Amino acid sequence: MTFEVCNEPGCEKTAVFSSNYCFKHSDNKEEISQSARTFIKENSIIKNLNFSGIELNNIDFSSKKILFSRFSHSSLQNCNFDKTDIISVFMDFSLLTNCSFKNSNIKLSVFGGSDFRKSIFEDTVLVFCNLLGANISDILFNNSDLSHSRFINSITTSILFYNCNLKKSVFNSIDFDKKSLKTSNCEDAIIVTYKKNNLKESEIIK
Numbered sequence: 001m002t003f004e005v006c007n008e009p010g011c012e013k014t015a016v017f018s019s020n021y022c023f024k025h026s027d028n029k030e031e032i033s034q035s036a037r038t039f040i041k042e043n044s045i046i047k048n049l050n051f052s053g054i055e056l057n058n059i060d061f062s063s064k065k066i067l068f069s070r071f072s073h074s075s076l077q078n079c080n081f082d083k084t085d086i087i088s089v090f091m092d093f094s095l096l097t098n099c100s101f102k103n104s105n106i107k108l109s110v111f112g113g114s115d116f117r118k119s120i121f122e123d124t125v126l127v128f129c130n131l132l133g134a135n136i137s138d139i140l141f142n143n144s145d146l147s148h149s150r151f152i153n154s155i156t157t158s159i160l161f162y163n164c165n166l167k168k169s170v171f172n173s174i175d176f177d178k179k180s181l182k183t184s185n186c187e188d189a190i191i192v193t194y195k196k197n198n199l200k201e202s203e204i205i206k
């Protein structure tokens with residue numbers, strides 16, 4: 001994944017889709033946003049492209065392949081990612097609220113600092129991903145494989161795992177509820193610190 005650097009002197013960001021500048025330093029923001037939306041709608045494979053900073057709300061990404069691309073600091077609210085392959089993609093510090101990730105296949109991707117509230121994960125593969133500092137509150141992960149993904153410093157209130165694979169998923173500050181404990185392999189997760197610091201590991205897990 002290599003992108004050209006923004007032409008603005010001193011700026012170290014990468015040039016955004018169809019521009020020689022990053023989105024912030026591009027003059028024609030509206031035009032860039034419009035062409036990005038059109039490109040996404042018309043193409044089933046999105047590869048080696050940088051959409052960082054662009055507002056891309058209400059887009060149907062379902063069944064597309066998103067590969068080696070960047071959507072850092074983008075707004076992706078109300079988007080449909082059902083049956084989407086998301087491989088080696090940066091969606092860090094992005095707004096991903098009210099999105100659907102049913103049956104999607106997400107690997108080796110970065111969602112640090114992103115907001116997933118009210119999004120749906122069902123039969124989702126989300127493996128080897130980094131959700132450092134992401135907001136994953138009020139979410140039900142249903143029948144999903146979350147193995148080897150890292151949820152460090154994520155806000156994990158009201159989070160439920162129904163029938164999930166949590167093998168080597170890394171959490172801190174988590175207090176698994178009874179339903180998660182019964183239906184997922186919470187014992188195979190790696191927990192750095194517990195929410196209830198004064199309880200022993202065995203008291204939380206069992």
Ligand SMILES: [Zn+2]
Pocket residue numbers: 006007008011012013021022023024025
């Ligand atoms: Zn720039």
